[in-house]
Amino acid sequence: MLKRNAYGICALVLILIPAIMLIIKHQSRKQDWTNYLPREVYTVGYEFDLFRLPDEAFVEAYYPKTTHRQTIRPLSSRGDTVLFSTYSLPSGLRGRWETHQRHDAVFQQRFEFEGKKLQYKIPASARLEVQIPDSVLPYLASTNAIQADHPDIAGQAWKFKAPQLKRTLRSNFRYVVRMENSGSSALTDALTTYRRKRASCNGKSRLFVALCRAQGIPARVVGGIILNEGEKRTSHLWTEIYYKGYWIPFDIMNEHFATLPANYLRLYHGDEYLIAHTPKVGFDYQFIIQKKHQSLDSQGKHVPVLWSLLGHRLVSIDLLRTILLLPLGCLLIALFKNVIGLKTLGIFLPALIALSLVGVNVYWTIAAFTAVLAVISALHYNLNQLGLLHTPKLVIMLLSVIITLVLLGTLGFVMQWEKWPSVFMLPLVIMALAAERFAKVLTEDGFESAAKILGSTLLVALLCYPVFQSDILIGLLLTYPELYLSMMGILLLLGRWIGLRIMERYRFAPLIPKNA
Amino acid sequence: MIKQILRGLQIPRYRHDQHSVLGINERNQKYVYALNDRKAFPLADDKIICKTVLDQHGIACAKTYATIERIGDIPKVWSQLQEYQKLAVKPAKGSGGGGIMILRKNAAGQWTQGGKPITTDHLFTQLARLLMGMYSFGTSDRVLIEQCIEPHPFFHEIYPAGVPDFRVILLKQAPVMAMLRLPTDRSDGKANLHQGGLGIGVNMEKGTLGMAFDGKDFHSVHPDNQHTILGKKIPYWNTLLDLSVATAKAFPALGYLGVDIVLDQHLGPLIMEINVRPGLGIQMANQQGLQSFLCK
Structure with missing residues (x-):
């Protein structure tokens, strides 16, 4: 008895301490939740090219201001010497570049932009x-x-x-x-x-x-x-x-x-012209943009490892998404399975489907997924009739998944369906395994069970999708990695949870008194 | 709802039952993981190992004619089997009836499967496939060839096709609940509940059949032919129970198990297989939660 209570208390402590720490830290920093969104950092240069100059010439252009969503840091300018000043207008900050030289002038005004979504x-x-x-x-x-x-x-x-x-x-x-x-x-x-x-x-x-x-x-x-x-x-x-x-x-x-x-540089509002210059001079311009990295607000710096990897572009934001959010997504799936009682094709499959939905059109992708699965399952049924061995059969399925995806992709391209997802985003191996499992359920338990399990797999994937799509969660988990301890605590409790699953309450409804 | 969650977390104050239904979470935690030694699982999952144990303890089961381990042994074993008229061929690690073949000799002395003659070549290919693990998820397997069951006329009075079997759940060698699984037209000869078969409750004391559950409704007669089910007396009931207890005693490392028993026309009750994670549908068939028995 004591052992069991100690276990529960440990799990609770694991859950509560990081959660309380998060709340205290969050409060003490007076943070806005959006501060956890990853930021994108660029260096931007306005390059102006003036030729056929009279005595003096100027260029005016809107120059960005630091606001709550974008931070502007001036960098050294390059090129010919010009006089740079700014003045405020109701529509925004106006930059003015003046030159007194008689020959052609080329110069670049540079600044660093850090923006969040x-x-x-x-x-x-x-x-x-x-x-x-x-x-x-x-x-x-x-x-x-x-x-x-x-x-x-x-x-x-x-x-x-x-x-x-x-x-x-x-x-x-x-x-x-x-x-x-x-x-x-x-x-x-x-x-x-x-x-x-x-x-x-x-x-x-x-x-x-x-x-x-x-x-x-x-x-x-x-x-x-x-x-x-x-x-x-x-x-x-x-x-x-x-x-x-x-x-x-x-x-x-x-x-x-x-x-x-995050990558929108805001310059001004109102129906204004971005650039103006001395009449009758030759003028050309371009914006030179370099992507530096993605970063988190300065508060996030105590988790240096992953962020610096991201900063050095060793890890893409999508890989980071997978690493950071997969455990959370799978925790949700564990809840769906053990508390609600939804049956899914494998544990990780719904999570991987949800991941593949990020950044594409959700409904079309689900449709494409179902279509591929249907084709492959039909094939699997026929392969089984032939009595093929397990491993070669799986490889044939993988090949067919790829062929089907190529065909679907080409179809979307030829028909010019704008909303058609990049079907190649679907996890290939996962698709083959899913089809294999699906077909097994289909042959053993019939169409109804198979359709049910596929339906609940997709449902769980859709329900997990908001987790994977959330940039704020990535920022939160990077800033407060102790949240993983909370997850561990929840899983420890879930591992010992012996209550009836919600679906079982329906299944055994006649045996459960109404007031229970 | 909150109370349910707290009860599930095994917090003592809330542990007292409001109902006696056993759910999967609780079955796994309190019975399967707690009472069944994982090392003993292969004893149940492999039909050949299981039968070896049964034979050692002299427990009645279908007679083993032969086992095949290597593809090269197929012709030799097959030649030794020619004396029999009827055979059941099973992959040792198959589940849910997958890969089982029933072979019969016809009047002309030819082997047939499902009424159609089968060539030796074809049969050998089939056996080789079983050995290579077609029905055991890619791992290699063995083949068990055994005596074919002739279902007791008792069953045919209710429904004339397929092989019905009894499932008895035992906790620490004591039978706690039983049901009869019976095929229907819909289940295509199979007796599994989720394949459309009937689950029929059993009155353990009287040895009589209860109501039949088809996954949705309860019936007192067979839904396909209206033959009586409710109250029918089960032949050899006490032998059957004793057999299940003897089986549980033969597997002391498995404290919670389901034993599947068939009734043969000539040989009476025979153990077919044992299951370390017996399903929970039996509660619906008996219209009673398992906990009320398990807690005693």
Whole structure:
């Protein structure tokens, strides 16, 4: 008896101490949960090239500010000497580069950018706001390029307007997202976009803003650069809407709803030009971007090993995801199996399926998975009729998985299905093993049992999927690795848990008195 | 709900039963892991080893005609089997009835399987496959060839096809619960509950059949032909119980086990196999939780 109690107490201590430590540490740092999101670090250089210079010349461009989601650290500039200054505008920080030399000038202004993903949850119950603070009122106005009060746009906006903020935004968002993309990056106003039903990022953003403004939701366009390794000249336009003191980002072009990816460098808001320069001089520019690494907030530095591996690009974020989150995902599966009583094809299979869902279209991937499994199981059935030996049979199955995946992948490519997942992401060996097990259940217990077990495997995978998809959990586990001790404690308790599984309560329902 | 969780955690205050149903978690922890020595599992999982133990203790089971260990031995063993009229061929480590062949000689003296003549070549190939582990997940296996059971007429009064068997659960050599597994039209000759067979409760004291459970509903008659089940007296019941106890005593390292027993027309009760993780469906067949017996 004492032994059993001691065991339980040990497990409880294992669970509670790290949890309490986490809460205390978290509180004492006054941390915002988003601080646990991994950050992306880039060095960015504005390169300006001026030629045919008169006595003096200048270039002006928006220069990024440090905000709660992006940190800017100036780096030494390169090239010809210029005079650099900044001044503040309501729309953002304006950088000014001046030169007095008579020959051509090339220079690079460099800074380091560290950004984290920004994600807002708009409660489904949130209502459209009636009282808008005065300072935000200008963002309801109709302008030359954002014709919010034009009858066509106002009429469309009226159709989408619902009492709930989220529903209204969803309708606007879907409507504009579904429009065709045009390759041209020429300035397109909201009305033209509405009439042509196609535009690039700037036209789509203006139309989205116009729709919101017509519905009484303060909104504005935002300019910046999507950071990817390399050299580029294109800037990007997205939008923000105002709700209760927050400016919530929406990127129509890349379909980010209330989300801003970590690699978005925000420069300014409002319908402004990114760059201006002395008239009549020769001018060229480009942005030179280098990806440095991913990092965690400074608080995370006491877990140096994995982070520094990530920093030196020895470990990719996806590998880190697997390493860190697989135990948590499997813990969930253990709960599903031993407490709920769902039967799955293997213990790790649902976790691996869930992992393969990260970053792809979930429903299509599940469909593709089921399709592959169906094909392979049919094949397995026939192979069994031939009476093949186990190992060669498994290898044949693996080969067929690959062939099926190639065929499916090609089909998606030829048909140009945009949503078609990269089926090659599916774990090949796992697929072959899954098919083998599935086929075994199929032959031994019949179609109904097999369908049930496949269904619950996919269900468990879907339920575990949010765990694997979460960047915040990666950050949390890296910052507080003691959480693994908590997991260990939970598993120790689960290993001794002898209660009836929930499914057993149904199975044996006639034998269990109602009040038990 | 909270109480259920606390009970599951074996916290003393909450340990008192609200019901007597035994779940998988508890079965594994308190009975299978606690009472069955893992080293003794092969005694149960391998039919040939199991029968060796049974034979040593003189416990009635189907007579072993031959065992085959190597592919090269197949022709020699086969030639020794020609005196028999009927054979059951089983992979030693097979489970769920996989790979079992019933062979009969027809009037012309030819061997047949499922009513169709079978050539020696084909038969040898089949035997070789069993030896190479077709039904034992890739590990090599042995083949057991034994006497074929003729089910007792008692069963045919209820349902005329397949081989029904009794499952007796024993805790520390004492029988606690039993059921009869009977095929149906749906189960295609198989008697397993999850393959569509019937699980019929057994009154241990009287040796009579109880209600039949088909996975959904309870019946007092066989659902396919309306023949009476409820209350039918089981022949040789006491012999059958004694046999199950003798079996449990033959495997002292297995404190919790399920013993499968058939009734042969001529030989009476015979042990077919033993199971170290007997299923929990027996509780539904008997409409009673196992715990009420196990706790005594």
